[in-house]
Amino acid sequence: MKDDTTHLQNIHPADLADRLERLPSDAAREVLQQLPPAEGAVILAELHTDKAANLLEGFTGGQIVGWLRFLPPHMVADLLFALPVKRREEVLTALPPDQSAVVTALLRHLPDSAGGIMDNRFIAVRADKTVEECLADLRANPEQRTDDVLYIYVTDDAERLVGVVSLRDLVFAPAERRMSDIMNREVRVLHVTDDQEAIARQVHHYHFLGLPVVDERERLVGVVKIRDAIRVAQAEATEDMHLMVGLFGEERIWTPWRHSIAKRLPWLGVNLGTALGAATVVSFFEGTISRWTALVAFLPLICAVAGNAGNQALTVIIRSLALGEVAPGDALRALRKELFIGAGNGVVLALAIGLIAFGWKGSVLLGVVAGTAMLLNQILGALAGVAVPFGLKWCKVDPALASSIFVTALTDTMGFLVFLGLATVALRMFGM
Amino acid sequence: MKDDTTHLQNIHPADLADRLERLPSDAAREVLQQLPPAEGAVILAELHTDKAANLLEGFTGGQIVGWLRFLPPHMVADLLFALPVKRREEVLTALPPDQSAVVTALLRHLPDSAGGIMDNRFIAVRADKTVEECLADLRANPEQRTDDVLYIYVTDDAERLVGVVSLRDLVFAPAERRMSDIMNREVRVLHVTDDQEAIARQVHHYHFLGLPVVDERERLVGVVKIRDAIRVAQAEATEDMHLMVGLFGEERIWTPWRHSIAKRLPWLGVNLGTALGAATVVSFFEGTISRWTALVAFLPLICAVAGNAGNQALTVIIRSLALGEVAPGDALRALRKELFIGAGNGVVLALAIGLIAFGWKGSVLLGVVAGTAMLLNQILGALAGVAVPFGLKWCKVDPALASSIFVTALTDTMGFLVFLGLATVALRMFGM
Missing domain, CATH: 1.25.60.10 (MgtE N-terminal domain-like)
Known part of the structure; x- marks a missing residue:
């Protein structure tokens, strides 16, 4: 060995x-x-x-x-x-x-708060030190040479943060300058209770290499270092992808299968529940279907394409929310854009499915019904893709939470209602 | 103004x-x-x-x-x-x-290669310089004081990289030491042609704050800096999420809607095509359905839950592949795990849908058929969730590419085949 x-x-x-x-x-x-x-x-x-x-x-x-x-x-x-x-x-x-x-x-501190993520080791000096004194201090205290030292923090008598000097600035500054001359006073800070989501957004938005963390009395208590910030940002991306399809917590590929079942099964159960809505709609139209069996083959087409369109809109919005590119107040503008996309895609796909219906089943009426349903369902998909994440955010839960399940439930249920409803009307009007 | x-x-x-x-x-x-x-x-x-x-x-x-x-x-x-x-x-x-x-x-260089992402400004010194000489040089050349200087690179006469000294080590080292004494010789390098995917994985895996980039003659030509590496890692996560649902390139929330249609419509078209498989299966069983209309209501339940289960497995695998936590050679092991999960979830969901079928439609036979189909479809979902990303990877395309569309197409098509096939057999055996 x-x-x-x-x-x-x-x-x-x-x-x-x-x-x-x-x-x-x-x-x-x-x-x-x-x-x-x-x-x-x-x-x-x-x-x-x-x-x-x-x-x-x-x-x-x-x-x-x-x-x-x-x-x-x-x-x-x-x-x-x-x-x-x-x-x-x-x-x-x-x-x-x-x-x-x-x-x-x-x-x-909670493990996913700034307090839980921060490193409590940092180098703090007083503002009246010179660059030379500071460098001498550093050399005399090699135990301060922890990983990832990138900044020297300048604090006052009450340990409150007043400025930051990067190692780079320290190295390039004339030896006799004081920290107060070279420090950056515009410091962005995190509070110990800030959530990791906030940290992930800051990493994306501002280019920082270490964010100081202060307590409720504004005293410097730690630093979120870049390697931890990257880990947090990657974990947030993973979490969003997982939450969308209903995976609790962080499941990884080598997570034991028993744990995985515990994480996935609850949401599959929810999915079974939401799918009952679509099942009820279909069941309600059993009479129409028994008179016009060709309709059944079009149910999977309607639900697959509208569900996918809804998930496209959803994915763009979830990711933009996570990166802080869009705020909850932008919901209406996002909705307008998605409705345009839904209508545009809908027209093309409606023509396609209409031709398929006519070519396959030889029925113009089926083509018109399927095409109209496809157009309306693309618009519904756009609506669902916007309404679900912004709705979840409005309810103060993570906008990614089981969002793909909810979007699909909406597009399935409403999609079948539109398609089978139109078919029923068509049957009555043209008395087949 | x-x-x-x-x-x-x-x-x-x-x-x-x-x-x-x-x-x-x-x-x-x-x-x-x-x-x-x-x-x-x-x-x-x-x-x-x-x-x-x-x-x-x-x-x-x-x-x-x-x-x-x-x-x-x-x-x-x-x-x-x-x-x-x-x-x-x-x-x-x-x-x-x-x-x-x-x-x-x-x-x-391609914009998503290391050569396209790197900053060509870096500080290189010879190995025989002392710490003091090096610091003096830096102060004398303030134009080298670019953003994010974190490392000093040590090169030989042919400009080949021989070591790295972090600013931290430079600051803490005794003034008379030579660069050759304090430099780290175990340097991980990127080649100019390396893809951004490789960079994103390195950021996750190793904790680096700047990766040197060398050309085909091993000469130092640039540095991928941490802020660019973070941008790349975030862009990779976005790209994977987008590709899964069929979004070409990087679509953001404020992308004009005309461009969005161009990115999304092709994959919705593919989706319409793949969904035709499921539609054909359903159409094939029209006879069975017309004799047993209660089946129709269960089609959306079968397709929604199996599709979601497949997407759960898919998401875990896509993300693990992206973060380098799993290699293509791990496919069989991942498959075994997912099959266990599929079977476990399948048993519980089979009981649930069986009870729903019996309670709603009052038919034990429907309950048994729906339950069996649900169990088999959960296992199919697991299979699809593993086969699609590893299959795409094996075909040398991005494992996320339209993967959610392919998984859903498989679970829908095979799911309907299993469910309606079982129902047909049941009808024959029990002669309803």
């Missing part, structure tokens, strides 16, 4: 973490134990938090501390948050008292 | 760009002209490239150069790439010869 671990040490921690993700938990735990503790700690930090927590659950509090003491407090807090409460307390007791106190303070 | 622009100057360029995105092109051009050229240039850089190009098309080559001369070459190249060839050449002629040459060189 010696050779094995020597071999493992030549692999980038991110790649090794990747391999561990794919191993069964027991085998992964064995690999973890064979690595030197400091390296094991790096791997744990690289793993997705839920996988890391799953592995740690197989060890005692004392064993866990053997790794955690190599990690900075905010990473320890992230891992502990994912552990069962009992195991978490064991670990907190086994940690050195000062580290334990810092971690306990961080655990007070 | 003076007051207006003074007011505009107090807004963060990213926010001002946001406002311009929402204005009609003429009004946006007017605002652009009223700003001082240097500020207009910053706004142009903040705008989405397609919007910026759209605005620039309304100006002459000479006017355009008035803004572009304030922008770094890689940003100029990005904008020029989006302009019509004729206007692009006008601008290249009007630019100062040296700037024009650099931009022309950058334009040789």
Whole structure:
């Protein structure tokens, strides 16, 4: 086994973490134990938090501390948050008292808030220091040389943030200048309670490499660093994609299938419920269908294309909302645009399905009914694609939440109502 | 109007760009002209490239150069790439010869390759310089103080990259140390032809703040900076979400509706075509349906829930592929997992739809047929959700391409075949 671990040490921690993700938990735990503790700690930090927590659950509090003491407090807090409460307390007791106190303070923040994401290690100096003094201080305190130091924060006597100096500006500034001369006073800050969604939007919108986090008294308490901000932005994109089709939380490809069922089944159940609306509509028109069986073949065409059109509109809006390119107040303007698109696409698709109906079933009436229904359903799809995300946002829930399910339910139910309703009217008028 | 622009100057360029995105092109051009050229240039850089190009098309080559001369070459190249060839050449002629040459060189790379995304400005030093000499050099050459300088690159006589020193390490290192002592020799590089997908994966996987780009002779030619890498990663997420439902290219919420129709209609047409499969299956069973009309109401239930289950599996796999958490070789393992999930969800949903069928239509036989079809369709959905993205990947196209449309087409067609096929068998066996 010696050779094995020597071999493992030549692999980038991110790649090794990747391999561990794919191993069964027991085998992964064995690999973890064979690595030197400091390296094991790096791997744990690289793993997705839920996988890391799953592995740690197989060890005692004392064993866990053997790794955690190599990690900075905010990473320890992230891992502990994912552990069962009992195991978490064991670990907190086994940690050195000062580290334990810092971690306990961080655990007070929700993991997806700025307070939960921030790194509580940062470099703060007073405004009257010169560039030279500041550089000398940095060199004299190499323990401040944490990952990702990009900014020096300037604070006042009450620890309130008054400015920021980038390392770049520090390096290029004349040695005798004071921090107050070179600092940027226009600092964008996050508050500890800000949600990760806000962070993801800021990353996209402004180009920052680290956002300071202040508490309720405007004191600097931490920094959301760029690598964490990227992780958050990617997680937000994943979450939106998942929520749209009804996947709770962050499911990844190696999530055990039992957990996946628990995440997916509830929304499939909701989907079964919403689809009952469409089923009821169809059932209501059984009489029409039994007199005109050719209609049945067109039901899947109507529901597939209108559902897809609704999901196109939905996807554009969900993504624009997530990136902050559109605000809830833009709903009407978005609706107008989507209605134009629905009408435009509808005309072309109506002609297509009309020709298909005539060519296939030889009935002009069926062509007219199917074409008209297609046009109206494209417009309905546009309406649903706009109404669902803005409606969810208005209800103060995530606009992506099961949105694809709701859009499809609307296009199916209304689509069948329009199509079968028109067919019934046509039957009465032309007395077939 | 003076007051207006003074007011505009107090807004963060990213926010001002946001406002311009929402204005009609003429009004946006007017605002652009009223700003001082240097500020207009910053706004142009903040705008989405397609919007910026759209605005620039309304100006002459000479006017355009008035803004572009304030922008770094890689940003100029990005904008020029989006302009019509004729206007692009006008601008290249009007630019100062040296700037024009650099931009022309950058334009040789595809805009979504590492060469097209990289910034060609970086700081390179020789390995035998000391930290002190290096800092003195930096201070003496403030024109090197570009945005986002985070690393100093160490090159040999042939301009080949031999190591990297972060600004952080430079700041914390003793003044007399040589670059060769403190540099990191294990440098991950991109090649100019690498696709943006590779960049997005690297951002997620490794935590880097700037990736050096080398040419075919391994010479350092540029750096993909973190802000561009984030933009690329976000654009990749958007693209995947869009491609899944059949949206070509990057459509945003303020894309004019005529352009949106051009992007969406082709895939709705494909969808109409694929849905014809399902329609044909239904049509084939018209005889069964006319003898057992209660079946019709269950068609939408079958297609909605199986389609959604397929899309859940699809979404997890697309996102995992994009983030590099799963490789094409993992297809079988992913399939096994999804089949377990499909069977598990299938059993529960089969019971539910069976009870609905019995309670609603009072037929045990319908309950058994619908329940069995639901179970089989959940398994089919799992199969489709795995087969489509891995199949597309195997065909060397983007695994997200219209994948949701293909999955739904498969679940609809096969789902109706299973459901109506079972119903036909049941009718024969129990002779209703």
